[in-house]
Every structure is written in C-alpha cells, then in structure tokens.
Amino acid sequence: MPTINDVARAAGVSASTVSYVLSGRRPISAETRARVQAAIAELGFHPHAGARALASSKTNVIALVAPLRVDVNVPVIMQFATAVVTAARAHNHDVLLLTKDEGTAGLERVAHSTMVDALIVMDLERDDVRIPALRRLKQPSVMIGLPADHAGLACVDLDFGAAAKLALTHLAGLGHERIGLVGPSPAVYRRQTTYADRFLTGFLEASAELNLRTLSHPCEPGAAGARECLADLDTDLPGVTALVVHNEEALRPLLDLLQASGRRVPEDISVVAVCPRDVATAMPVKLTSIDIPAHDVGTLAVETVMRLLDGRRVEYTRLLAPELVERDSCREISPTHR
Amino acid sequence: MPTINDVARAAGVSASTVSYVLSGRRPISAETRARVQAAIAELGFHPHAGARALASSKTNVIALVAPLRVDVNVPVIMQFATAVVTAARAHNHDVLLLTKDEGTAGLERVAHSTMVDALIVMDLERDDVRIPALRRLKQPSVMIGLPADHAGLACVDLDFGAAAKLALTHLAGLGHERIGLVGPSPAVYRRQTTYADRFLTGFLEASAELNLRTLSHPCEPGAAGARECLADLDTDLPGVTALVVHNEEALRPLLDLLQASGRRVPEDISVVAVCPRDVATAMPVKLTSIDIPAHDVGTLAVETVMRLLDGRRVEYTRLLAPELVERDSCREISPTHR
DNA sequence: GTTGACTGTCGAAGCGCTTCGACGATGGAG
DNA sequence: CTCCATCGTCGAAGCGCTTCGACAGTCAAC
Incomplete structure (x- = not known):
C-alpha cells in the first residue's frame, strides 16, 4: 500500500x-x-483511515443502531437502513451497524474508542435507557423516534399522532362513526415504543374531537392474533364500519378473516392502513394507506447528522407530515349502516 | 478522553x-x-480505534457487502445480517455495512483505506464482477454464495443443489411423478444469482435420476406472477401433483390460487417450500419445507473470516447440508392419480 | 558461584496522516 | 521603490497506540 x-x-x-x-x-x-x-x-x-482518524479526529463513519431482531417490521427496518447507508455514502461517510441488543455498552464502545463521528439510533422506547448514555457522548446523535425526554437531542420521525388524526378524519369524512384501531402487538406497547404510543394518543384525541365511537386493540402476531383482535372489536364495538390498521403483519390475516366471514372491503367495512406503500398495494384489495416514509426519514436523519457535524444549526424535532393515499379500501358509509 | x-x-x-x-x-x-x-x-x-489500527494494522472491523434493495427476500437478508453482526461481536469485531450498489469501488475503498480486516460478500452472481476485485485485495474475504470461479476464495452457503434433490426425493418417495418447480423471479435468473442456478441444476439432475416428469418455471413477483406461473405449469405439465416452491414471495399467492381453484393442499397437490422456517409455518397450511439456514450460514461465514485472519486453515467451500422438515403440505399420492 | 533462561518492565521508534508556523516569491498599493 | 498581503510550498510536531530491543532482577541447574 x-x-x-x-x-x-x-x-x-x-x-x-x-x-x-x-x-x-x-x-x-x-x-x-x-x-x-x-x-x-x-x-x-x-x-489510511486509521491514520487519518488519528490525525484529524474524524472517522467519516456513522453508527446505525438498529434492532436486528427478526420479527415484525423487517422490511421497514431495512428501508431505514438502506436510506441511511445511501445518504451517508452521498456525504462520503460509511455506516457501522450495531444491534440494539448491545444496549448502552455498544454505544459507548464505538463512541469512546472514536470509531464513529456520530450515531443514528432507531427503535426508541419512551424512556429509553440509551438516552442518558447518548447525552454523555461527545459525538452527536440523531434518533429516529420521539422518546419522552428528548430535550437537546435531535429526533426525526413520521408524525404518528398526525397520522392517526389523518386516518380518522378521512374515515369520518366518509361518514364512519364506529371505528376500530388494530394496533401493534402488545409487546410493542409494553416496550413503549414511541411510534405506537404517539399513534394511539393521536387516535384517542382525534376520536374525541371528531366525536367518534372508537376502540383500540393491540394485535398479537399471526392469524390467531388477528382473529382474536377482530372478535374483540366486534364484541366491544358492535357495528364497527371501519378499521385503522397500524400493524403491517396483521393486515393480511385480517383481510382474510373479513373475507372468510363474508364482509367485503370496502363495501361492508372500510380499512385504512399505516404501512409502507408497497405493502398496501400488495394486498388483494389495494389499501388506502398512510405511508411510512422510511426513505425520507432515514435520509433526513443523515442530513441532520451532517449539519450537526458541520456545526450548523438543526431543528431538534422534525416530524414529517403524514400523507394519505386513497386506494380501494374505503367507501362512504351507506345509509343503512347509520 | x-x-x-x-x-x-x-x-x-x-x-x-x-x-x-x-x-x-x-x-x-x-x-x-x-x-x-x-x-x-x-x-x-x-x-482509540484509529491509533490502534495505525499501529497494529488491525481494525477489528469486517465489511458486510449486502444487497440492500427492498425487494424479495428482505427477511432472509436480515437474518444473514443479524447472524453476521452477532457472530462478529462475539469475536470482538464490528461490522461496516456496504451496499452491493457500490460494486467494486466500494470494496476497494474500504479495503485500500484499511477500514476493515476482512469482507463478507453476499448475493453473488455466477460471474460476479466483484470476484476479481476481491482476489486483488490484501484482506481476506468470505462469500455467501458459490460463483463460478471461486478457486482460492472461501465460499459458504446452503447446498442448494442438494436441497433440490432432497425435495424431489421426498416427493418421489411419496409417489409423485409429475412435479413443477416454481422458481425465483426471472430477474434473479437473469442476474445468474448463484443459488437459483444451483437449485435448478440440482432439480434437473435429480429429475433425470429419479425418472420424473418435471418442469421448472420462474415466477414473477406478485399475485399476477403466481397466477401466470401456475397456469403455465398446468398447461405444460398436465396432471401435476406436486410443487417445489423456491420463491418465498410466491408462496402465499400460490396457496391462495390453489385454494380458489378448489385444489386442496395436500389432498390434491403436495407442496415443498424452500424458505425460512418461520415463513413455512406462517402459511395457512404448515408447509413441509427445506430451511434456509441464514443464521448458520452467517455465523459460519464469520468463523471462516476469523480463521483466515488467524492464519488458520479453512475449507474453501462449505456447503451446508439441507434439511427437510415434514409438516402438513405433502401427502402420498392416491392411486387414482397414477 | 557462575551461567543461562525467564520474568517483568521500560524507552523509543514508528505507524501514516493533518495541521501549524514559517518562508520565499509575487504583485498591487502607496 | 518600498511595504505588506497573499499565494504556494515545506518541515516538523504530534495524534495515541503497538512492538521491539534492552535490561535489571530472580531462580534453578551445574
């Protein structure tokens, strides 16, 4: 060399x-x-990267801390990761991949040993243990999510609260008054993952504002979970005419169940999904959906990192406005249902 | 600090x-x-990682070159990545994530600038342009896949040829003689992705050895692709009694189509899937399947890297033996079909 | 008692780069 | 003509670590 x-x-x-x-x-x-x-x-x-890092105190590497569990939302995680890597390369940076499992120790290891210039952290919980650790680091960090105490830390995400309101407003505009929320799995709520909380809060607020009869229900993974969730909604909110589904994995079994029980979408029941565009369009009925703009969020996270590294000012909280795309799964409620 | x-x-x-x-x-x-x-x-x-790298010529980082496209097989890619990161950490190494899109330039950048000690490369094509580049690097590399000219390069993968034979042997043992292969999308074949080729070759060989009437057909993504594939199979191989599905994405639409046309699995048609275990068990009929052992392959790739870095001997080609797990989608053919 | 082999520690060189201060050369302003 | 600013380049210091050779001390073997 x-x-x-x-x-x-x-x-x-x-x-x-x-x-x-x-x-x-x-x-x-x-x-x-x-x-x-x-x-x-x-x-x-x-x-030589090491020599350069030693002399200049810059590594041109950013850490991406992602949950690498192979369960829900794998494609979404992947979309984030792709966007982050691509955007980072556009700024001449590389990406070091950390798992969430390493917790605080992983962050500290790469930060203290000066392996990275900055960190992007995903899958945050409301009171995430990693937050105090991030505050202590000399490297800046950007979080994808919005934990409770985020003062002074940059956060980027879809505005899930607004997304919930948007979904309900759309359905209310079509005359629906009894609307069920099929939420993420109980495990997600238990971990107080921030997007789940924010969506639910927005849902409840909009429900009150719009004077709707709503009910939210978490949904366990798998067909059995979907069945149970739907049954509970039918019992506790009889005559439900629309579903907001904030659970990518439940989408398919849910549609199957509705079909099996003879309820047509959208004739008998309307559905708004919150999921990546391609998931919404891959369903047997193309779903009216609110996109999870993983690409935009990932790119914005990297842009924010770069501003931070350059010492430029950043907005510490950037929540992207949700967009609802109408497809074939919603319909104005027929008078007979009123 | x-x-x-x-x-x-x-x-x-x-x-x-x-x-x-x-x-x-x-x-x-x-x-x-x-x-x-x-x-x-x-x-x-x-x-300080940079100082250490400079003085010792070791970075304790390995590169993972993965296709980060968001199309087929995302969960599988994720499983590989997870396994690699976990195994690397167990050896006190971190993982730098590269996309395949950067091609040869990406490999050379990280290798020449001494950012990594070794590389793990995924999604190889038969005559992959990256292979000559890998040969030139001073860092060792391990490939997940088996390209044509792999002399002197370490390769690790599932033995897809043996997997195809195993699937056919299983079905032949149940009396099936007319068997269709639902392959990956034409794009995958066009790129000559090595697993697709190897599976097909094994399929054809076993088909001849076992004296079966078989037909293979690539399958475009989406429900439409599955419909077309199934229709072609029915036309060109009338009386087909079993399907080998080497296309994770086609699995679900295929089963839907069979059901819609009144063909029951396994009573009327048997199915063997080649896919991760959890995909096989998530289907309405639990599928007899050959697992894609992403975790084992990823771990083995890292172990191989470590041996290489330690100057220990390695087997240059390690193809993991496939395992078929019987579930509910295959049945001995009834005499009426013979 | 020597000798020789370890054991445990130190000092210094050097890894390859960035960056600061210095300096000759150039050229425009006065 | 001077003077000063700017341009273009160089040399040297230093980033924080590893590693080699040296060396004092210890202990068993002869």
Missing part, C-alpha cells in the same frame, strides 16, 4: 502538499495539483 | 506496560495488572 510519502516523492512535492491537495484546505497551484493527482492515480493511493 | 499515557501515569507504569496488560502479549505481574486495570476503569479509558 503506497503512503502519502510515496505519492509526495512521485510528484516531487512534500507530504503536506499532497495532504492539502486532498483536503483543499490550502491553495495549491493547478500544475502541482495535477502532478499530485496523477501520482495518486498511478500509485492507487488511498489514505 | 483519557489516553494510554493517562492510564500509565495513574497506575505508575509506562504506556507499553498498559498496552501489554490490554493485549496480554507479554507477562505482567498480577499486582501491576490489577493497578492498571483499576486505572483503566477509573478513567473510563477506551483505546
């Missing part, structure tokens, strides 16, 4: 000149620059 | 002694070691 000194020798300049050609931090004559660049190309020189 | 010199001063020893306590490369008296460790703990010292 050639070093900067090899390049300097080949170009007939000093090592510092090569460094300045690379960084552009000092003016270099066009001629010298060309000679240096030729030498770099010819020797196939790549600066 | 405290440095090794701060620790040395606090413990009343030299920096090199601290280093030897950390690495264990030279004997240190128990007493000194205790003093040093106390100082490390007290100061919260973490060695």
Whole structure:
C-alpha cells in the first residue's frame, strides 16, 4: 500500500502538499495539483483511515443502531437502513451497524474508542435507557423516534399522532362513526415504543374531537392474533364500519378473516392502513394507506447528522407530515349502516 | 478522553506496560495488572480505534457487502445480517455495512483505506464482477454464495443443489411423478444469482435420476406472477401433483390460487417450500419445507473470516447440508392419480 | 558461584496522516 | 521603490497506540 510519502516523492512535492491537495484546505497551484493527482492515480493511493482518524479526529463513519431482531417490521427496518447507508455514502461517510441488543455498552464502545463521528439510533422506547448514555457522548446523535425526554437531542420521525388524526378524519369524512384501531402487538406497547404510543394518543384525541365511537386493540402476531383482535372489536364495538390498521403483519390475516366471514372491503367495512406503500398495494384489495416514509426519514436523519457535524444549526424535532393515499379500501358509509 | 499515557501515569507504569496488560502479549505481574486495570476503569479509558489500527494494522472491523434493495427476500437478508453482526461481536469485531450498489469501488475503498480486516460478500452472481476485485485485495474475504470461479476464495452457503434433490426425493418417495418447480423471479435468473442456478441444476439432475416428469418455471413477483406461473405449469405439465416452491414471495399467492381453484393442499397437490422456517409455518397450511439456514450460514461465514485472519486453515467451500422438515403440505399420492 | 533462561518492565521508534508556523516569491498599493 | 498581503510550498510536531530491543532482577541447574 503506497503512503502519502510515496505519492509526495512521485510528484516531487512534500507530504503536506499532497495532504492539502486532498483536503483543499490550502491553495495549491493547478500544475502541482495535477502532478499530485496523477501520482495518486498511478500509485492507487488511498489514505489510511486509521491514520487519518488519528490525525484529524474524524472517522467519516456513522453508527446505525438498529434492532436486528427478526420479527415484525423487517422490511421497514431495512428501508431505514438502506436510506441511511445511501445518504451517508452521498456525504462520503460509511455506516457501522450495531444491534440494539448491545444496549448502552455498544454505544459507548464505538463512541469512546472514536470509531464513529456520530450515531443514528432507531427503535426508541419512551424512556429509553440509551438516552442518558447518548447525552454523555461527545459525538452527536440523531434518533429516529420521539422518546419522552428528548430535550437537546435531535429526533426525526413520521408524525404518528398526525397520522392517526389523518386516518380518522378521512374515515369520518366518509361518514364512519364506529371505528376500530388494530394496533401493534402488545409487546410493542409494553416496550413503549414511541411510534405506537404517539399513534394511539393521536387516535384517542382525534376520536374525541371528531366525536367518534372508537376502540383500540393491540394485535398479537399471526392469524390467531388477528382473529382474536377482530372478535374483540366486534364484541366491544358492535357495528364497527371501519378499521385503522397500524400493524403491517396483521393486515393480511385480517383481510382474510373479513373475507372468510363474508364482509367485503370496502363495501361492508372500510380499512385504512399505516404501512409502507408497497405493502398496501400488495394486498388483494389495494389499501388506502398512510405511508411510512422510511426513505425520507432515514435520509433526513443523515442530513441532520451532517449539519450537526458541520456545526450548523438543526431543528431538534422534525416530524414529517403524514400523507394519505386513497386506494380501494374505503367507501362512504351507506345509509343503512347509520 | 483519557489516553494510554493517562492510564500509565495513574497506575505508575509506562504506556507499553498498559498496552501489554490490554493485549496480554507479554507477562505482567498480577499486582501491576490489577493497578492498571483499576486505572483503566477509573478513567473510563477506551483505546482509540484509529491509533490502534495505525499501529497494529488491525481494525477489528469486517465489511458486510449486502444487497440492500427492498425487494424479495428482505427477511432472509436480515437474518444473514443479524447472524453476521452477532457472530462478529462475539469475536470482538464490528461490522461496516456496504451496499452491493457500490460494486467494486466500494470494496476497494474500504479495503485500500484499511477500514476493515476482512469482507463478507453476499448475493453473488455466477460471474460476479466483484470476484476479481476481491482476489486483488490484501484482506481476506468470505462469500455467501458459490460463483463460478471461486478457486482460492472461501465460499459458504446452503447446498442448494442438494436441497433440490432432497425435495424431489421426498416427493418421489411419496409417489409423485409429475412435479413443477416454481422458481425465483426471472430477474434473479437473469442476474445468474448463484443459488437459483444451483437449485435448478440440482432439480434437473435429480429429475433425470429419479425418472420424473418435471418442469421448472420462474415466477414473477406478485399475485399476477403466481397466477401466470401456475397456469403455465398446468398447461405444460398436465396432471401435476406436486410443487417445489423456491420463491418465498410466491408462496402465499400460490396457496391462495390453489385454494380458489378448489385444489386442496395436500389432498390434491403436495407442496415443498424452500424458505425460512418461520415463513413455512406462517402459511395457512404448515408447509413441509427445506430451511434456509441464514443464521448458520452467517455465523459460519464469520468463523471462516476469523480463521483466515488467524492464519488458520479453512475449507474453501462449505456447503451446508439441507434439511427437510415434514409438516402438513405433502401427502402420498392416491392411486387414482397414477 | 557462575551461567543461562525467564520474568517483568521500560524507552523509543514508528505507524501514516493533518495541521501549524514559517518562508520565499509575487504583485498591487502607496 | 518600498511595504505588506497573499499565494504556494515545506518541515516538523504530534495524534495515541503497538512492538521491539534492552535490561535489571530472580531462580534453578551445574
């Protein structure tokens, strides 16, 4: 591996000149620059990342702390990860992948040993143990999610509260008054994952504002969970005419159950899903849905990191406005149901 | 951030002694070691990764080159990634996540700039452009997949050829003679992704050996693709009594179509799936399946990397034996069908 | 008693880069 | 013509760690 000194020798300049050609931090004559660049190309020189990190205190690596469990929402996690990696590369940064399982120790390890310049943290709980740890780090961090105590920490996410309101407003506009929420699994609520809480809160608020009869119910994974959830909703909210489904995994079994019991979507029951676009369109009935804009959120998280690293100002809380796309799963309620 | 010199001063020893306590490369008296460790703990010292990499030419980071497209097989990719990250951490290594899109340039960037000690490469095509690049690197690499020219490169994967044979042998043992293969999407074949080729080859070989009437057909994504695939199979292989499905995404629509057309699984048609265990058991009929052991493969890939880094011998090609688990989707063919 | 082999520790060199201060050369302002 | 600012380049220091060689001390073997 050639070093900067090899390049300097080949170009007939000093090592510092090569460094300045690379960084552009000092003016270099066009001629010298060309000679240096030729030498770099010819020797196939790549600066040693460790040496660079040591001398400049910059690694050009950001950590992505993601829950790598293989259960719900895998495609969504993947969309976030993809967006983060792509955006990071666009800023000449690489991504170190950490699991959530390592908890606080993982963050501290990579931060204290100066492996990364910044961190992006996913899957936050309301009172996440990682938050105090993040505050202590010298590296900036951006969270995807909105935990309770986020003062001074940058947060980026879909505005799930607004999403819930949007869903209910849409359904109310079509005349629905009895609306059930099929929520994430109880495990998600138990962990107080922030998006679940925020969605539920928005749902309840909008329900009151719009004067609706609503009921929310978590939904265990699998067909059995969907069956139980639907049965409970039917019992406790008889005559329910619309469902808001904030549970990607339950979507398919739910539709199957409705069909099996002879309830047509949207003729007999309307459905609004909160899920990635492609999931909504892959269903037998194309679902009216509110997209989870993983790509936008991931990209925004990286942009925020870069601003932080550059010392520019950032908005500490950025909640993206939800968008509802109408497809084939909602219908104005027929007079007979009123 | 405290440095090794701060620790040395606090413990009343030299920096090199601290280093030897950390690495264990030279004997240190128990007493000194205790003093040093106390100082490390007290100061919260973490060695600077860049400095360490510079001095030792080791980064304790491995690159994972994965296709981060959000299409087929996301959960499987995720399972690989999870296994790799977990296994790497168990060996005190971290994982840098690269996308396949960066192609050869990405590999060279991280390798030449000494960001990683080794690479794990996924989603290989038969004549993958990245292979010559990998050969040129000074870092060792392990491939998940089995490209055409893999001499001297470590490969790890499920033995898809054997998997196809296993599926056919199982079905033949139940008396099936007309068997269709629902393959991956044409795009996967077009890219000559190695698992698809190997499965198909094994399928054709076993088909000849067992004297079966078989037909293979790629399957476009979505319900429409499944419909077309099934229709073609029915036309070109009339009286087909069993399906081997090597396409996770097609599984569900396929079962729906069979049900819709009144063909019961397994009474009228048997199905063997090649997919992760949880996908097979999540179907309405629990599917007899051959598992894709992503966890084992990912772990083995990391183990192989570690052996390579230690200069130990490795088997350059490790194909894991497939295992077929019988569930509820296969049945001995009834005499009327013969 | 020597000798030799360890044991335990230290000092210094060096890994490859960035960055600061210095300095000759150039050129416009006065 | 001077003077000063700017341009373009260089040399040296230093980032924090590992590792090699050296060396004092200990102990068993002869």
